[in-house]
Amino acid sequence: KPRTVALLNQKGGVGKTTSTVNLGAALARYGQRVLLVDLDPQSNLSLHFGVECAPEQRTVRDLLLDPECRVQDCVQRARPGLDFVPAVTELALVEGELAQLEGMQAVLRDKLREAWGDYDVVLLDCPPSLGVLSVNALTVADEVFVPMQAHYLPLRGLEKLLQTVHLVSQGLNPSIRVSGILLCMHDGSSSHARAVIGEIESQLAQFRGVDVPWSGAAVLDPAVRRNIKLAEAPSFGKTIFDYAPQCPGADDYRRLALGLIDRWGLP
Amino acid sequence: KPRTVALLNQKGGVGKTTSTVNLGAALARYGQRVLLVDLDPQSNLSLHFGVECAPEQRTVRDLLLDPECRVQDCVQRARPGLDFVPAVTELALVEGELAQLEGMQAVLRDKLREAWGDYDVVLLDCPPSLGVLSVNALTVADEVFVPMQAHYLPLRGLEKLLQTVHLVSQGLNPSIRVSGILLCMHDGSSSHARAVIGEIESQLAQFRGVDVPWSGAAVLDPAVRRNIKLAEAPSFGKTIFDYAPQCPGADDYRRLALGLIDRWGLP
Numbered sequence: 202k203p204r205t206v207a208l209l210n211q212k213g214g215v216g217k218t219t220s221t222v223n224l225g226a227a228l229a230r231y232g233q234r235v236l237l238v239d240l241d242p243q244s245n246l247s248l249h250f251g252v253e254c255a256p257e258q259r260t261v262r263d264l265l266l267d268p269e270c271r272v273q274d275c276v277q278r279a280r281p282g283l284d285f286v287p288a289v290t291e292l293a294l295v296e297g298e299l300a301q302l303e304g305m306q307a308v309l310r311d312k313l314r315e316a317w318g319d320y321d322v323v324l325l326d327c328p329p330s331l332g333v334l335s336v337n338a339l340t341v342a343d344e345v346f347v348p349m350q351a352h353y354l355p356l357r358g359l360e361k362l363l364q365t366v367h368l369v370s371q372g373l374n375p376s377i378r379v380s381g382i383l384l385c386m387h388d389g390s391s392s393h394a395r396a397v398i399g400e401i402e403s404q405l406a407q408f409r410g411v412d413v414p415w416s417g418a419a420v421l422d423p424a425v426r427r428n429i430k431l432a433e434a435p436s437f438g439k440t441i442f443d444y445a446p447q448c449p450g451a452d453d454y455r456r457l458a459l460g461l462i463d464r465w466g467l468p
Numbered sequence: 469k470p471r472t473v474a475l476l477n478q479k480g481g482v483g484k485t486t487s488t489v490n491l492g493a494a495l496a497r498y499g500q501r502v503l504l505v506d507l508d509p510q511s512n513l514s515l516h517f518g519v520e521c522a523p524e525q526r527t528v529r530d531l532l533l534d535p536e537c538r539v540q541d542c543v544q545r546a547r548p549g550l551d552f553v554p555a556v557t558e559l560a561l562v563e564g565e566l567a568q569l570e571g572m573q574a575v576l577r578d579k580l581r582e583a584w585g586d587y588d589v590v591l592l593d594c595p596p597s598l599g600v601l602s603v604n605a606l607t608v609a610d611e612v613f614v615p616m617q618a619h620y621l622p623l624r625g626l627e628k629l630l631q632t633v634h635l636v637s638q639g640l641n642p643s644i645r646v647s648g649i650l651l652c653m654h655d656g657s658s659s660h661a662r663a664v665i666g667e668i669e670s671q672l673a674q675f676r677g678v679d680v681p682w683s684g685a686a687v688l689d690p691a692v693r694r695n696i697k698l699a700e701a702p703s704f705g706k707t708i709f710d711y712a713p714q715c716p717g718a719d720d721y722r723r724l725a726l727g728l729i730d731r732w733g734l735p
C-alpha cells in the first residue's frame with residue numbers, strides 16, 4: 202500500500218493545496234511515484250497545474266459516483282512521476298449524491314485500492330470542511346498532516362479537527378494517525394506565531410502516551426516560510442520547482458520531502 | 469431597512485471574519501447601530517469576541533430552525549452599538565436540516581426583518597462555501613463585499629462566486645448587488661498583487677453597463693494591509709480598536725467605514 206496522507210484543515214486558506222502540490226512535486230523529484238487527489242470543489246489543485254477540465258475528462262466526482270469508473274480512467278500526468286486526479290465544481294453536489302449510497306465514506310478507499318501498486322505516495326487535498334469528502338479522505342489515509350498558519354483563529358479549529366479524526370479512528374479507519382502540524386505562510390520573527398506554536402506544542406504534549414490518534418503528533422520541521430513565489434507559481438500552472446527552484450519556499454518543501462522519505466524508509 | 473451586507477468568498481482564509489468584526493466595530497464607533505451575524509460553523513466571529521456559547525445560549529442555528537426563535541432571543545451585546553448573533557459547530561448540520569423546509573433560502577431574511585428597526589447596518593459573516601447558509605445571506609443582503617487576497621488561486625474562485633450571486637438575483641433577491649472587492653492581507657509592494665488587481669479590474673470593467681449584479685463593482689478603497697496585530701487581536705477577544713487602535717489595520721478599517729457611511733448617506 203502506498204503511504205497515504207490527507208492534508209486536512211477545515212480552516213480555509215491555510216496552505217493545503219500549496220503543500221499538496223509542492224510536497225508531491227518534491228517527492229516525485231526524489232524518485233517517488235506520487236499520486237495527488239483533488240477533493241475540493243474549488244479545484245485549486247487542478248488549477249495549480251493549469252488544468253481546466255475538458256467536458257469528457259473524468260474527475261474525482263466520476264470516481265466517487267460511477268461504480269465503473271477506475272482511478273486509471275481519471276489520472277492525468279502532471280510531471281514525471283507525479284500524477285493527479287482532478288476535481289470539478291459539481292463535486293460540491295457529491296455530499297448529497299453520496300448520501301444515498303451504502304458505506305458512502307469508504308468509496309474513495311475502495312477505488313484507490315486498485316491503484317496501490319502504481320504509487321509509493323498518495324496525497325489527498327481536502328476542501329475547507331469536515332464533510333463527507335474529507336471523511337472519505339480520512340477513511341483511506343494512513344496519516345494526517347494539518348497545514349495551518351500559526352495564528353489564533355486557525356488554532357481554535359484544531360480541537361474540532363482532532364475530534365473528527367478520533368471519530369473516524371473508532372470505526373471507519375482504526376489505524377489513522379495525525380502525524381503532524383505543517384506550519385505554512387510562517388513568519389518566524391513574529392512573537393504571536395511563537396506564542397501560538399507554544400500553545401500547539403503544549404496541547405499536543407498532554408496526549409503523549411494517551412490512546413488517541415494524535416498521541417505522536419508534533420509540529421513538522423521545517424515550517425514553510427511565507428514567500429510570494431509560492432503564490433505566484435500557480436498563475437503559470439507551475440510547481441515551485443519549475444517556477445523558482447532556489448527560493449526559500451522550494452527549499453522548505455524539499456527539506457520536508459527528504460524528512461518524509463527518511464521517516465517512511467522509502468528508497 | 470438597515471443596510472445589509474454579506475461578506476462572502478468561498479475561498480477560505482481570505483479575511484471575511486476579520487473584516488466583519490473590524491468593519492462592524494468601526495461603524496459602531498462612528499455611531500451606527502450594527503448587527504453582525506455569524507453564519508460559519510467554525511464560529512470564528514463568536515471566538516473573535518471571546519465568546520464560547522453556553523449551552524442555553526440561543527444561536528443562529530436556533531434562529532434558522534426554530535420557528536418561535538426571534539433575533540432578539542439570540543443577540544449578544546459585544547460593544548456599545550455592536551450586537552452579534554453567535555454560531556455553533558452544529559450549524560454544519562443545518563444544510564441537511566433546512567433542506568426539508570419550504571423556502572429554506574429565505575428563512576434568515578424573514579427572521580431579520582423583525583429586527584430592522586433596531587439597526588442601521590447588518591453584516592453577515594459567511595462560511596467558506598456557496599451552500600445554503602451563504603444563499604440565505606445572499607437572499608437578505610442588499611450588497612456583497614468579496615474579501616480576498618490579491619493572489620492567483622483566490623482570483624479563480626471569483627467567477628463561480630459571481631455566478632452564484634447572479635442565480636440569486638434572478639429569483640430569490642432581484643435587487644442584490646456586488647459592490648466591491650475588499651482586498652485583505654494586502655502587500656502593496658508585491659508585483660504579483662498588482663498584476664492580480666489589474667486582472668480583477670479588467671474582469672469587472674467588461675461588465676460596465678451590462679445587466680448583471682456586479683456591473684457597478686470595483687475594488688474598494690483602501691485595501692486592508694497585512695498587519696500581524698489583526699491576527700493577534702482575536703486571541704484576546706478584542707477588536708483591532710481595543711487592541712491596537714493606532715496600527716495600520718485599525719486605520720484601514722476606519723477609513724473603509726467612513727467611506728461607507730458617506731456612500732450610504734448615513735447620519
Ligand SMILES: Nc1ncnc2c1ncn2[C@@H]1O[C@H](COP(=O)(O)OP(=O)(O)OP(=O)(O)O)[C@@H](O)[C@H]1O
Binds near residue numbers: 215427478480
Ligand atoms: N508559504 C506561502 N507563502 C505565501 N503564500 C502562500 C504560501 N502558501 C500558500 N500561499 C498562498 O495563500 C493562499 C492560500 O493557500 P492555499 O490555497 O494553498 O490554501 P488552502 O488551505 O488550500 O485553501 P482552501 O481552504 O481554500 O482550500 C493562496 O493564494 C496561496 O497561493
Ligand SMILES: Nc1ncnc2c1ncn2[C@@H]1O[C@H](COP(=O)(O)OP(=O)(O)OP(=O)(O)O)[C@@H](O)[C@H]1O
Binds near residue numbers: 212352483512699
Ligand atoms: N490584514 C490582515 N493581516 C494579517 N492577518 C490577517 C489579516 N486579516 C486576517 N488575518 C488573519 O488571517 C487568517 C484568516 O482570516 P479570517 O479568519 O478573517 O478569514 P476568513 O475568510 O474568515 O476564513 P474562513 O474562510 O476560514 O472563514 C486569520 O488568522 C486572521 O487573523
Ligand SMILES: [Mg+2]
Binds near residue numbers: 241245326327
Ligand atoms: Mg485548497
Ligand SMILES: [Mg+2]
Binds near residue numbers: 486
Ligand atoms: Mg471566517
